[in-house]
Amino acid sequence: MGESSVTIRCRVNGADVEVSGHPMMRLLDALRSGLRLTGTKEGCGEGECGACSILLDGQLVNSCLVPLVQADGVEIVTIEGVADGDRLHAVQEAFIECGGAQCGICTPGMVLAAVSLLKRRPSPTDAEIREGLAGNLCRCTGYQRIFAAVVNACRGTESGAS
């Protein structure tokens, strides 16, 4: 990884893209600066807060901890790719309904953590919801409304409203 620049190809929110940069460039920076997808936020920059969460090959990851060189050939979903066109995802609808966002910095990561959880567990227990969100920190809401939003989103998913 000593080379100064590499070009990788991957799929981001359904579109094939090429990104060039230092092999150890953080995927977070490649998304925000390279692709101008600024919905993904930087919080701590060390894998503690989850603000930069994205889905990489379907799995929740902290994009601040993934070097560009490890993103070659992968499929990425960022917060910009969660809605289906103008139609919001059930999790996004539920966050709005329940007031699950306040300052908004943690929200993209929270939504992706919740989307990832509901893919793995369509009807999670309360403990599974807490575990699914445990890697995402929020300094405003006190978490209760976020938790309520995820509970609400599961009901929506169950009743086929997603």
Next chain:
Amino acid sequence: MSGDPEIRPFAGGTDLMVLLESGKLPPGRYVSIWGFNELRGITVTPDRVSLGALTTYRDVLSHPVFRSEFPLLCAAARQTGGIATQNRGTLGGNIANASPAADSPPALLVYDAELELRSIGRVRHVAYDRFHTGYKSMDLAPGEIISHIHLPRRQPTWRQTYRKVGTRNAQAISKVCLAAAVDLDGNRVRDARVALGSVAPMVVRCVHVEAALRDRIQDGELASVVSAALAHDITPIDDLRSTARYRVRVAENLLIQFLTEALHGRSH
């Protein structure tokens, strides 16, 4: 990977990217091994379970053999970071990063793990309890990587516990971490494995405690015998996460609570 000592493997990045960002990554030529399929996969045979070094915490939690036979490894995996870290962090990386506060090594020590180390033209096996030799130092030669972790399948009936004490449940680095298992014959300890994290320059297997426990029954001396033996096994320090005094006390308490409950036949 050649014998070039400057070449360093880079796996899930959950530790190394943090060091890189803070300017503390040791210099070297880092090679991403994330795509090396030879280092992935979980193989179950009648005698042992073998894990590729790139096995993630999520892989551990997804495979039924760990839930049924290696619950302490599952507990460690579930308490390592959050879901995003568990999807990316690897057991081989957790071992090679050699943090004394790492979560999975105490469980691996309890299960008598063996490491398979590979370099060009050479394969060797090292018992995991002999691998870490001091703070961040280990029995790993230049050009050698951890390729597999082997766990013998022989302790399904042992009573076991994994207790991580940190500031909060998720995302915390431990102040003290205990993994322990006892093989009981009625109310007598036939054999024991005890390992602790965050109480010494490296994760330690507590051989003095294990020796003191063999053939012991629950009696009034249990606590004092365990405390005395533990003093020979651990050397905690004061640091930003906790104090030496707290760590000794909590390590003793966790261990004695586990033994008391196990010897009284109470389930965990």
